[in-house]
Amino acid sequence: MDAEITITELTPDLATAVVRLCERALDLPEDATEAAPIVDVLWPRASADRTVVGLGAYRGADLVGVLLGSLSPADPGVGHVDLVAVLPEQRRQGVGRALVARAEAVLAERGVTEVLLAGNPPYYAWPGIDVRYTPAVCAALALGYRQDRTAWNMIADLSYDDSPALRSTEAGERRLAERGITVRRAEPADLPALAAFARSTFGGTWDGELAGSVGRAGAGCHLAERDGQVLGFAAYGSSRPSWFGPMGTDPAAEGSGIGGVLLRRCLRDQRAAGLDRAQIGWVGPVPFYSGSAGARIERVFFLYRRTLPAA
Template identity: 45%
Template sequence: MTKRVAMREAVPEDLPALRALARTSLVHDSDAEAIVELLWSSAAEGCRIVLEHTDADDDADGTGGTRIIGFALGSLRPAHDALPATGHVELIIVDPEHRELGHGRELLADLERRLIAAGATRLRIRGNPPHFAWPGIDIRYTPAVCMAAAAGYERLLDCNSMLVDLAAADLATEKDEQRLTEAGIEVRRGRPEDEQALRAWCDEEFGGTWGQEAAMALRTSPPTLHVAVRDGAYLGFAGHGMQRADMFGPMGTAEAARGHGIGAVLLRRCLADQRDAGIEVAEIGWVGPARFYSKTVGARLGRVFWAFEKSVAA
């Protein structure tokens, strides 16, 4: 029997097959199907590819011998603020039955070519906010780490997430909210009409993509974002579920408003939302102040991610 593989650009009709492959392969991510949807929606034009395997004799007989055995998704961050246009390798999956045959390397190489053709002058295996699933490669997916190194990627940085047992965590906020109220600070759920002003405040106060992510949370029903305000001015915000349902963050408090316990209240309100939605363990992604989360809600260090970068030859 003749067998062959071929690469082609993916189409929306391929999504059921991609979701099925993700369920089989993303063994450390229970929301594998949602991850595919997220990264598909943010992929760059031409940077959604599938690898098909054909049993040519069966196909000639009209028995449908072609099936998808792998796929890759990539996104592009345009040049900005003196930073070069960056191609992000978001996801590469190969059917377990077809691994160790070089298919992952073929998908990676083809995706790299497409990202470069789209304008990328550097390549990264790192989350591309505001639409990202991970900050890098979860090191438990060891073959992916090895493939990146073999393809010439250099380790850029390490990232950690923290996990919160929502049934065990103290998420009460009544006393702290009363204290803040007495200080003239209101803590409330965000509203759709907050979007323009909150995004502008986030952009000025924090930069990066937090304003975009806050806007995403305000568009859900109900909004998955909480804010602290005083005299109509924002002092802090925190959100959850912007990329993945069990993810918390980002969160930020204006420098001038720190020390009042605003962040702890916003954090607990978000985690209570997730608990009430039936989530058992929340993941705080891309963690900075680990001590704060550990002390406030008993968070523990969880997943470890390695981010990678590769220069594009001129």
């Protein structure tokens, strides 16, 4: 008879074991190959900046499943389940259910009244549950979660020189220069101005994502400025090495061509790093990315939430 499931708190010394489990448990190759940066962005790197819940499921001495969760930085009453991974041979045996139940209890103890199966920016690996993880979708519904949103990623093909995603930006940069606009790579010294621009123009948590992109290995950011004032930015690698975003342009400068130039500069960086495709995460303006980089919608995610029962 199989040993009972035991749920314990993960400790930092288990990071390597958590990555190895995720490499086996994440069924989609684009996720399995980035298991290490996914774990790094969700746990423990983020632990210095937010409250993170890390749980391991054991059968005897064997780690068979993990859950990583967090509290919303915007609303202390909201918690997130950021990742659930169970070894393939251990599925449909109550491991995921036990992990989620314990996570809900831990989050409730910290004042959470609603739990989301959805990304928690600025530290996230997916917007929600990829629809191709069908067992996870079924489990969410069985656990009482309701779908309330849909999100999608677009893919930019970097695999060949003539890809629309890799079109030259030289002519666009010349036109911008004629208007006094400079485009360049962002440096760590630019981060305060970039973060202030992101907060004041767009709100949200893009300033945190920029902090995860500027000056970090495997990540980067390009900006446009005029007379020392930031007019736009595009970043990549904050969430995952293969992901592009966020990007934003001052509403007063929309239509100037800044966005397309910044986007393709970043995509060329990612191609130079050895990637043959880039994921544009949690996309809003589909027509812009389609026109500027030939990107197509590929990954679709369901986002779920559940109100916890009163104690």
